[in-house]
Amino acid sequence: MRTNEFAVTSARYHGSTMDRSADVALADRLMERDESALNEAISTYGKLVFGIARRVVAEPSLAEEVAQDTFLALWRRPGAYDPERGGLQAFLAGVARNKAIDLVRREEALRRAKDSLIREAEATSAAVSTNESQVEVEDREDVRTALGQLSELQREAIVLAYFGGRTYREVAAELEIPEGTAKTRLRDGLMKLREIMESRRGL
Secondary structure (H helix, E strand, C coil), X not given: CCHHHCCCCHHHCCCCCCCHHHHHHHHHHHHCCCHHHHHXXXXXXXXXXXXXXXXXXXXXXXXXXXHHHHHHHHHHCHHHCCHHHCCHHHHHHHHHHHHHHHHHHHHHHHHHHHHHHHHHHHHXXXXXXCCCCHHHHHHHHHHHHHHCCCCHHHHHHHHHHHHCCCCHHHHHHHHCCCHHHXXXXXXXXXXXXXXXXXHHHCC
């Protein structure tokens, strides 16, 4: 099943519960790759999962990402749920909480990396010779302004690669995205950056 074949959003969250026998039956259907079982799990436990994620992460969009990852994990490994250890509700709650915490830690690590790169860039700028030409100063300011007009996804990839010296593989690993996605963000971001720079310079 492809990840885009279902979308977990707060609009889908109705929220209810199942008894243990119903949980077991649902898990059995998931083991048989019954996609309707996944939709049933989302409808039944989505509100709970989203609510747990929302208490841990600040942004609703990130909470929805956590919820989707939680149900995707259930789809990929339904055997991880053990009815002998509790209900499906408790299992999904634990998965959602762990994924939300991991996301917060990843976002915090990325923020620290960005802050460090910005400090390095500012320190480098301060150390530039006073003989630097006005054109070079303007070029640097143009780049900084243009970066601010990129999408967050493009900007973080470009900052890591071209200001942080990462390869596209290292960018992919740090952002926990496929290498192909990292390449696409870098390519699209650079194209957009070039367009913005040329527009500012009247080319």
